[in-house]
Amino acid sequence: MPGTFLEHDGSGLRLPAGSRNLEIHYTALSFVNPEEIRFRYKLNGFDSDWVDVGNRRVAYYPFLPPGDYEFRVMAFNAYGFESTEDATVTIHLTPAIHQTWWFRGLGAVLLVAVGLAIAGIRIRTLRNHERRLAELVAAQTAELEEVFELTRKVNAGLVLEDVLDELYESFQSIIPYNRIDFGVLSEDRTVMRTLWARSDGKAKGIPMGYALRIEQTSLLEVMRSGQPRILNDLHQYLEQHPGSDTARNIVAEGMQSNLTVPLNVMDKPVGFLFFSSRKPCAYEQAHTKVFEQIAATLSQIVVKSRLYGELLETRGQLEEANRELQVLARLDGLTGIPNRRSFDLQFDQEVRRANRTAAPLSVLMIDIDHFKDFNDLYGHQSGDSCLQAVAVILQAGLRRAGDFIARYGGEEFVAILPETNETEMERIAEQLRCSVEQARFPHPETGAELRVTISIGGSTTLPNSDRSGSNLVAAADRALYGAKDAGRNRCLSSRVNGVS
Structure with a gap:
């Protein structure tokens, strides 16, 4: 010592x-x-x-x-x-x-024990880390699979509502939400309109079609930044923004957290996706990655929907224009009744049906008497008015289902009378002739009453006769010229093989 x-x-x-x-x-x-x-x-x-x-x-x-x-x-x-x-x-x-040796031995034992304990803790830590990593990989894999499936359905041409329903059903096991809302921006990006909403209860917080001016809300900053926004305390947000009707509505439904994801296409905003949860602090920054992937997929379908809508609108306009062109192509531009082309198509159908059913078929060839002289005397404007008036009278006189009147060319008209025998054909022809004879047409300039007459040639096919369509028209045309030669203002009928 x-x-x-x-x-x-x-x-x-x-x-x-x-x-x-x-x-x-x-x-x-x-x-x-x-x-x-x-x-x-x-x-x-x-x-x-x-x-x-x-x-x-x-x-x-x-x-x-x-x-x-x-x-x-x-x-x-x-x-x-x-x-x-x-x-x-x-x-x-x-x-x-x-x-002492025993103390050192005990120390060695303790050191080994501590080493083993540290090794055990390290192993457990590594295993927990490995388990969390496996869970993270599994979660990210599930997220990617759901995103890929959503993308596949988008590319398959599903309508927007179907894709949003698929989104709501597929991601609940991956990310927290009790409600999803979807809204699109107007073309000038000043107004957002809600198009779809769904929740685990009745989605009543924000009505469909609800329009909101962006500059009056905090969505303007979300739109400008292009980044997701997390609100993990909606009650506090509502206290700070008492004028927010949308926040008040979803809070009334029990929502406490919200994640707003902007939809962008080529850095241009097209809409918003809103995820809401009844749990406070439900969203973390890690959630925004998968939400951004979902938003990117939905942005594509929004653009596709808009383009598809525009395409449908354009297609509808084209179809309507084509229908109008088809109608115009089959109508006479002056009189408004079917033209020669329409007659040819209709007559071909009626001939085939008559041959199939063995029913009689009659044709009337109609010509305005002395129309050239009328035109020269009163002028072309009066001539046009005359053609229009005669067309109206002829169309009004053929009221049966299947009867067809068309302008054949110049001052000539032609009528098809399905299932009409010779006697009935002659009665109809005489009725038409009398109606025109009794009509008066005012002169466009002087107002003087003008009158015209018509000549009619008719022909009828019989069950045992030649049922060729061209022969039927030719026979009616011969009868018309016979009526003109006989003095005009009269009706003459002809069978296919001879005049009666």
Whole structure:
């Protein structure tokens, strides 16, 4: 122990624990020149060889480790004679508790135990990390699969409502929401109109078709930034924005969190997707990635829907124009009744039907008498008015289903009378002739009453006669010329094989 003097009594020295510095004093008896005595010593267990120290009579051993030692010292006089025996003392340096073998063994055991515990914790941490990583990969894989499926259905041509319904059904196990709203922007991006909404209850918070001016809301900043916005406390947001009717409506439905995702196409906003949850703080920044993927997919279908709508509108306009052209192509531009082309198509159908059913078919060829003279006398404008008036009278006189009147060319008209025998054909022809004869046409300029007459030639096919359409028209045409030759303003009928 520091500062403690121990005297050797021949039984050895036993130093207590904690002793660190050992100082050993020694001497030798000599009656002749004692100052010239020389010494050497060795501490067995510590020194590997003898240490010559001259006439110094002290040995220093600082920081001596615990253990058993033997200190030996020898003396030499000036003439080189050494002592016959060296002086010896045994020294036992008691170790401290932390220097004992059992303490070190226990420490080693504890160290191994701590190492094993740390290794176990590390292994559990790695396993938990691996499990979380696997869950994250599985979740991201599921998200990608759902996004891919949504994209596939978009590309398959589903309408927007079907895709939104698929979105609502597919992603509930991946991301939290109890309600989804969808709105599109107007072309000038000043108004958003809700087109679709769905919730786990009745989506009554925001009505369909609800229009909202963007500059009056915080959506303007979302639209400008193009980044999703998370509101994890709708009650607080409503306190800060008391004029927000949309927030008030969904809060009334029980929603507490909201994520707004802008829909952009080529950096241009086209609409918004709103996810709402009844849980507070339901959304994290990590959710925005999958929402942005969903928004990108929906943006495509919004554009497709708009283009498809425009295409349908254009297609509808083209179809309507084509129908109008078809109608115009089959109508006479002056009189408004079917033209020669329409007659040819209709007559071909009626001939085939008459041949199929063996029913009679009659044709009337009608010509305005002295129309050239009328035109020259009263002018072309009066001639046009005359043609229009005669067309109206003829069309009004053919009221049966299937009867057909057309302008054949110039001042000639032609009528088709399905399932009409010769007697009935003659009656109808005479009725038409009388109606025109009794009519009066005012002169366009003077107002004077004008009148015209018509000549009619008719022909009828019979069950056993030649049922060729061209022969039927030719027979009616021959009858018309016969009526003209007979003095005009009369009707004449003809069978296909002869005049009656």
